Amino acid sequence: MPRITPFLWYHERAEEAAAFYVSLFPNSRILHTVHATEPIPGAHPGSVLTVEFELNGQRIVAMNGGPTFTLDEAFSLSVEVDTQEEVDRLWEALIADGGTPSQCGWLRDRWGLSWQITPAILNQLMADPERAARAAASMMTMGKIDIATLIAAVDGG
Structure with missing residues (x-):
């Protein structure tokens, strides 16, 4: 069965936002963080690309996608x-x-x-x-x- 997961686009600071949200709700945790391994538009090696987390069991992905969308x-x-x-x-x-x-x-x-x-x-x-x-x-x-x-x-x- 397919899983539906909200996907949030941040200019930057997705990791900071996810950590804050997780601190507010019970049964919440950071699941996985993906870092850039090579230069790509808007990211340098080592920078956070996405953070997958759960808020009270609800999976969410946050991405540092740059300023294109808000x-x-x-x-x-x-x-x-x-x-x-x-x-x-x-x-x-x-x-x-x-x-x-x-x-x-x-x-x-x-x-x-x-x-x-x-x-x-x-x-x-x-x-x-x-x-x-x-x-x-x-x-x-x-x-x-x-x-x-x-x-x-x-x-x-």
């Missing part, structure tokens, strides 16, 4: 968490050192990768036809999702 919001990694503490921890870590908060639980990290940090309760509320509209309206006013505010808005409090 990461943007058209692709993101979505992380579903259970608690506000998890939302806060991941949000703060991912926007640190040059990341950019956005709205509705989205952010861009310092390397330009977009993330969605989503509490599981939001997905549950959005699936409830009687509460979905209020949940969506509340979420649209937020950058980082605040679970207590979301529940209060949905329950009319």
Whole structure:
């Protein structure tokens, strides 16, 4: 059976990004790093070409491909968490050192990768036809999702 693996293009610093991501999530590790063995466009012998890693069991490959392409919001990694503490921890870590908060639980990290940090309760509320509209309206006013505010808005409090 074929395996589907997200492949991320970085100008440089793919190894640094992968190491940082692995530090944030349980069950995560660097699997393999490929170094250039001869000069190729954008790389010199010994430089990192690709890093294969797992985030909580999800395989991802990061490549130092040069400045030709950049990461943007058209692709993101979505992380579903259970608690506000998890939302806060991941949000703060991912926007640190040059990341950019956005709205509705989205952010861009310092390397330009977009993330969605989503509490599981939001997905549950959005699936409830009687509460979905209020949940969506509340979420649209937020950058980082605040679970207590979301529940209060949905329950009319």
